[in-house]
Amino acid sequence: MTIQWFPGHMAKARRQVTEKLKLVDIIFELVDARIPQSSRNPMIDEIIQHKPRLVLLNKADMADKEKTKAWIAYFQKQGIKAIAINSQAGVGMKEITALAKEVLAEKFDRMKAKGVRPRAIRAMIVGIPNAGKSTLINRLAKKNIAKTGNTPGVTKAQQWIKVGKELELLDTPGILWPKFEDQNVGLKLALTGAIKDTILNLQDIAIYGLRFLEKEYPARLKERYQLKEIPEDIVELFDQIGQVRGCLTGGGIVDYDKVTELVIRDIRSEKLGPLTLENAGELETANNNE
Numbered sequence: 001m002t003i004q005w006f007p008g009h010m011a012k013a014r015r016q017v018t019e020k021l022k023l024v025d026i027i028f029e030l031v032d033a034r035i036p037q038s039s040r041n042p043m044i045d046e047i048i049q050h051k052p053r054l055v056l057l058n059k060a061d062m063a064d065k066e067k068t069k070a071w072i073a074y075f076q077k078q079g080i081k082a083i084a085i086n087s088q089a090g091v092g093m094k095e096i097t098a099l100a101k102e103v104l105a106e107k108f109d110r111m112k113a114k115g116v117r118p119r120a121i122r123a124m125i126v127g128i129p130n131a132g133k134s135t136l137i138n139r140l141a142k143k144n145i146a147k148t149g150n151t152p153g154v155t156k157a158q159q160w161i162k163v164g165k166e167l168e169l170l171d172t173p174g175i176l177w178p179k180f181e182d183q184n185v186g187l188k189l190a191l192t193g194a195i196k197d198t199i200l201n202l203q204d205i206a207i208y209g210l211r212f213l214e215k216e217y218p219a220r221l222k223e224r225y226q227l228k229e230i231p232e233d234i235v236e237l238f239d240q241i242g243q244v245r246g247c248l249t250g251g252g253i254v255d256y257d258k259v260t261e262l263v264i265r266d267i268r269s270e271k272l273g274p275l276t277l278e279n280a281g282e283l284e285t286a287n288n289n290e
């Protein structure tokens, strides 16, 4: 699902998360491990209002493992616990509860000291479209969706999903918007398939991808398209890829549209291996200028 965000949508999405904040002990902020910064909501800190959180780097199977480690360390340095998961295959599911318990240990110890009966941790997943919220919920839910009555403070009945004995998850995730205004963020979202292709120029997306590969993974780029050297000139690069991969018009001329589609498809479908499109800490300056 791709949502066109307008100020009204953003306000509504924000309100929906805010309303549910008081029901949960912790927020699970779901991001795409290939773009851990660009797939975050720019106002997330403000929206969750100091609620404890865990960052879940989803789709870790498609991301560069070393870079994922660096991202986890980066979040850790900011005092935020993070973990790499693969919701599709169910990797890292047990660790989510274990880490949530760590984050909330003090709060639950205080409750215990006051004589409050021990209860499961209550959590809500938030993330931008396509981050994998539904996949994660389904994976955690198995068949444990429990309908509860009215929860004090809210008019609508909330459905909670029991995840083992120690965790309960709100069944509806909070959908948040990414930071569209930044052109590079938009290109990364498009390359990972988080936003519709029609929003951006396809050739710009492919060029961005190729330039990124040239900088970060030149060996893989050369290998995939049988390049002896990577030509500096982008047209030349398109020509060589088109020749090697047979993206030609009837007259045997390289068809740039075909090359564009091929490159985007290859990147998205991991033909160039697991990729992480941004390095931990690299965007700090840009963010500070917000």
Ligand SMILES: Nc1nc2c(ncn2[C@@H]2O[C@H](COP(=O)(O)OP(=O)(O)OP(=O)(O)O)[C@@H](O)[C@H]2O)c(=O)[nH]1
Pocket: 001, 002, 058, 059, 060, 061, 062, 085, 086, 087, 088, 089, 127, 128, 129, 130, 131, 132, 133, 134, 135, 136, 175
């Ligand atoms: N490879 C891989 N794919 C995943 C993973 N998690 C989710 N996906 C895929 O990512 C796509 C989006 O997942 P959804 O669960 O629909 O994402 P969502 O955040 O609920 O999306 P919206 O409903 O648009 O808000 C689907 O094609 C999933 O199969 C993962 O860990 N690894």
